Amino acid sequence: MSLCILLSTCDKYVKMAGFTRAMLDRYWAGHPPVFFCGAKSGSGPEWLTLRNDPSDWVGITHAAVEDLFARGYRQTYLILEDHPPLGPCNKEHLNRTLPGLLDRLSAATIGLYGWDQRAPSKGAVLGSDHYRLQKQDSEFLWQFSLHPALWHLEALKALLESLLRTNDLKLRSPWAFERRSGAPDFPVPELCRNRSYRVCGLCMLGGSHRLRRRVGRLFEFRAIDLLRWCAGRLG
Numbered sequence: 001m002s003l004c005i006l007l008s009t010c011d012k013y014v015k016m017a018g019f020t021r022a023m024l025d026r027y028w029a030g031h032p033p034v035f036f037c038g039a040k041s042g043s044g045p046e047w048l049t050l051r052n053d054p055s056d057w058v059g060i061t062h063a064a065v066e067d068l069f070a071r072g073y074r075q076t077y078l079i080l081e082d083h084p085p086l087g088p089c090n091k092e093h094l095n096r097t098l099p100g101l102l103d104r105l106s107a108a109t110i111g112l113y114g115w116d117q118r119a120p121s122k123g124a125v126l127g128s129d130h131y132r133l134q135k136q137d138s139e140f141l142w143q144f145s146l147h148p149a150l151w152h153l154e155a156l157k158a159l160l161e162s163l164l165r166t167n168d169l170k171l172r173s174p175w176a177f178e179r180r181s182g183a184p185d186f187p188v189p190e191l192c193r194n195r196s197y198r199v200c201g202l203c204m205l206g207g208s209h210r211l212r213r214r215v216g217r218l219f220e221f222r223a224i225d226l227l228r229w230c231a232g233r234l235g
Contacts, residue, residue, distance in 0.1 A: 001076075001125075002036060002072065002073050002074040002075060002117050003032045003034055003070060003073065003074075003075045003076070003095070004032045004034070004073045004075075004076050004078045005024070005031060005033065005034045005076065005079060006035050006036075006037060006061075006065075006076045006077070006078050006079070007020060007021060007034060007035065007036045007037070007079050007080075008036075008037055008038050008057070008060075008061060008064075008070065008078065008079070008080050008174075009036060009037070009039050009042075009080075009081035010025050010038045010039055010042045010054055010081075011023065011039045011040055011054065011066075013081050013082070014039050014041050014042055016081045016082055017036055017042075017081035018038070019027055019084060020079065020081050020082070020084035021034055022084075023083070023084035023086070024085060026170070027085040027089050028056055028085060028089040028091060028094065028186060029089075030091055030095060030189075031089075031091070031094070031095070032074075032077070032095070033046075033102045034046055035048055035064070035065075035067075035068065035114075036048065037045075037050070037056045037060055037061065037063075037064035037171045038050065038054070038057070038061075038064075039054075041211055042138075042180055048064050048067045048068075049067070051063050053060050053169065054132050055123055055169050055173070056169050056172050056178075057162055057172060057173050057174050057177065058162060058163045058164055058172035058173075058177055060067075060173060061078075061156075061160055062157065062160040062161065062164060063079060065157045065160065068153060068156070069150070069153060069157070072099060073153060073226075074152070074153055074154070075099055075102060075150060075151065075152055075153060076121065076150070076151055076153055077094075077112075077148060077150050077151075078146070078148070078149055078151050078156070079168065079205060080146055080150045080174065081113060081158055083147065083148050085209040090204050090205065093131075093204045097131065097204075098110055098150050098199070100141065101130060101131070101133065101197075102152055105130070105133075105150065105197065106195060107193070107196070108151065108155035108156070108159070108192040108196055108198050109144065109147075109149050109150065109151045109152070109155065109156070109196050109197065110133065110150045110172045110197045110198065111145055111149040111196070111197065111199065112147060112148045112149055112150070112198075112199055112200060113145065113147035113148070113149075113198065113199075114198060114199050114200055114201025114204075115134040115136075115198045115199075115200065115201075115235075116200050116201050116202055117129075117201050118120050118224070120142065121136070121140070121198060122136065122139075122140040123135050123136040123137045123140060123198075123210065124137075124139040125200070126221075131199070131200060131204060132200035132203050133165055133197045134196065134197060134198045134199075134200070135194075135196075135197055136196040136197060136198060137229070138181065138188075138193065139184060140165060140196075141179070141182040142178060142182055143181075143182045143196040144159065144177070144178060144181040144182055144192070144196060145178055146174050146177060152191075154191060155189070155191040155192050155195065155202050157192075158189035158190075158191045159181055159188070159189055159192050160177075161189075162186070162187055162188070162189055163176070163177060163181065165192065182196060185202060191209035196201075
């Protein structure tokens with residue numbers, strides 16, 4: 001299998017990373033192999049060796065990607081330690097559908113934070129044969145968000161290498177990764193240009209009673225809109 005999960009953390013949050021791993025085991029049946037990066041205090045075969053300055057997130061992640069390449073992986077779910085799943089995951093979509101779409105679309109990344117989840121997004125929505133993925137606009141600032149996402153390792157490596165061209169560690173943090181890589185003047189590598197996608201969350205629900213929950217979520221969104229409207233009218 002060429003698919004894995006990369007959990008990014010640091011020494012301060014190793015326990016949080018362990019919690020996220022436990023939640024993956026609980027809610028994502030048959031998930032791919034998990035690897036950790038970013039901490040010296042972790043031990044065991046799942047922990048990739050930390051060879052960079054602990055504050056150099058971009059450098060740490062780049063080294064981890066190279067390690068995963070050496071082990072034969074070609075796709076990874078990149079997850080920060082404080083983004084555990086909190087409910088049942090759709091293992092069919094995560095293990096098969098999305099990796100297949102990543103290859104079919106020649107995508108660099110497919111974000112798991114749905115474009116339909118009331119957050120800023122910008123782009124064209126594909127048809128139902130592509131599960132209504134959104135192809136994010138190349139001018140959208142957060143097109144390379146660090147919410148959990150599936151990445152083509154080669155594309156992630158190229159993007160990280162573009163960010164490594166500065167020696168300023170303040171520009172090599174997770175926040176800088178998101179902000180710099182989506183900036184209009186950033187030299188996005190060809191492997192990543194116009195190749196960022198996001199899922200439609202309601203199309204890929206996990207667990208049981210999905211249709212009922214999908215309808216319920218739509219009503220919930222409308223109720224939130226009504227409350228916001230009422231709050232605005234009341235000043």
